[in-house]
Amino acid sequence: MQTQLAEFIKDTDIGREADAILRKCVHCGFCTATCPTYQLLGDELDGPRGRIYLIKQMLEGAPVTEKTQLHLDRCLTCRSCESTCPSGVAYGRLVDLGRVVVDQKVKRPLATRTVRWALRELVSRPKVFGAAMAMGRMARPLLPAALKEKVPPQRAAGLWPQAKHSRRMLALAGCAQPAMMPSVNAATARVLDTIGISLVEASGAGCCGAVRHHLDDHAGSQADAKRNIDAWWPLIERSEVEALVMTASACGLQVKDYAHLLRDDVAYAEKAAGVSAMTKDVGEVIAAELQAIQARLPKDAPPRQIAFHAPCTLQHGQKLKTQVEAVLLAAGFELTTVPDAHLCCGSAGTYSILQPELSMQLRERKLAALSAGGAKAIASANVGCISHLAGGTDTPVRHWIEWLDERLNG
Ligand code: SF4
Ligand code: SF4
The missing domain is CATH 3.40.50 (Rossmann fold)
Incomplete structure (x- = not known):
């Protein structure tokens, strides 16, 4: 696809990255059929090809409205379209960039900004989220059905085995998961323990940054990434852990992306690349140890x-x-x-x-x-x-x- 980016964006990092992605799209529309929001709404502008076109127009200087913002907001960033695209268009990255620009041009109503701010500050802070979840559980019988289902009943984590093995892996506790499902990391620790691997968590690590990233707070998301790298790096540097295990696939995707997100940061680029390279979804870890699991x-x-x-x-x-x-x-x-x-x-x-x-x-x-x-x-x-x-x-x-x-x- 040919592009002619407008003066306001063409010589910026966002402009250059978006331009390279846009140029790969041949507008074939194969992606549209596998887009969930297109399937629900039947509007080209609620599918990937239409959204790509909206982003292109915006970056070429066309007027931007609440309607543009709405079509981008309705995108789930599920990246089903990327799996379908024969041209390798990095749609997920493009829509991230497009959302930053649309938010600079179209101010959201105060109520929406407040909700987005509250989500960023509540969900990404484990202690605040944990306290809110505890209060929600106490009030659960009184909550309306829509809210009640956002507050799952407490599930006991169960035993976390002592770190006694020479093989060790590091897990991310994350932000929402410890309060909602502490059983997931504890179950991972027990499964790995049965095959001679100890799972540990590093104090000081927290939200992976995905919450802030997807609410368009890219600076806050990078700060989350740096805090995690600082918490993990001493263990990685001393070769005390052989992998970083992610039990929430959204967090795994974000941490695998640290290398890209911090590529221009002089102090963190190298460490971020190291962290991303050793990050594995728990499925990758267990698949590599399958024989040992089967034997038990x-x-x-x-x-x-x-x-x-x-x-x-x-x-x-x-x-x-x-x-x-x-x-x-x-x-x-x-x-x-x-x-x-x-x-x-x-x-x-x-x-x-x-x-x-x-x-x-x-x-x-x-x-x-x-x-x-x-x-x-x-x-x-x-x-x-x-x-x-x-x-x-x-x-x-x-x-x-x-x-x-x-x-x-x-
Ligand atoms: S994103 Fe890929 S599949 Fe979709 S229109 Fe562009 S080239 Fe075709
Ligand atoms: S990321 Fe998902 S919702 Fe968004 S355009 Fe692609 S397929 Fe559709």
Whole structure:
């Protein structure tokens, strides 16, 4: 696609990066058919090709309105379109850049700005979020249904084994997950312990930065990344850990992107590249240790049917399309067929709060797809997807590592 960026943007970092991405798009429209918001709304401007066109026009100096902002806001950043695109267009990066520019040109109403600020400050701070979740649980019986489902009942973490092995890996605790599902990292620690790997968390690390990044606070997101690198670096430098394990696929995607996000930062670029290179989703870690896991599985465990929802951040963002499924099959689970498995469940970070109607429609479709094969249990790989799906069904929804932990350790 030919571009002629306007003076205000063409010699900036954003302009140069966006221009390179735009030029790769040949406007074929293959991506449109796999876009969840296009499927729901049927409007070209609510699909990837239309949004790319809107961003191009904006960067070429065309007038920008609330309508432009709305079409970009409605995008889930699920990156299903990237998986489909034959030309390798980095749509996710482009829409991030487009949102920064549209927010500079179109001021949001005060109420919207307040909600976005509150989400940034609440969700990305583990202590504040933990306190809010604790209060929410106390008031849960009185909450309206829509709010109640955002406050999942407490699930005990269970035992975290002592760090006794010479092989060690580092886990990110994150921001929302410790308050919502402390059981996920604890289950990971137990599974790894059975194969001789100790999992540790570094004090001082916190939110990966994805919350701020997707609410267009890129400076705040970089500060989150630097704080985490500072917390992890002493352990990495002394070679005390062999990998950084991510149990929330959205966090994994963000940390794998630190190398790109901090590439121009003199003090952090090299460390960020090192951190990204050793970051692995827990599915990658377990897939590499599969023989050891299988050797420890109880021989008499009956097969169990399960429906797996691969989060967009796993399948489209990190391009990990088979690892978790392979682990679950090897561990004796029967995976049911899930139609349209490439489509988003509607959680998408803070999307379920900012775009509730679209989010609920996507959840209904996803739950129908997940139940199509008759599974009595659902597994996923990201805290946001798990809590979002669990809010709409009585079928138990858990992180797949928790199902594997249950199978291994009872
Ligand atoms: S993003 Fe890719 S698939 Fe979509 S219109 Fe552009 S080139 Fe075609
Ligand atoms: S990221 Fe997802 S919602 Fe956004 S344009 Fe691409 S496919 Fe559609």
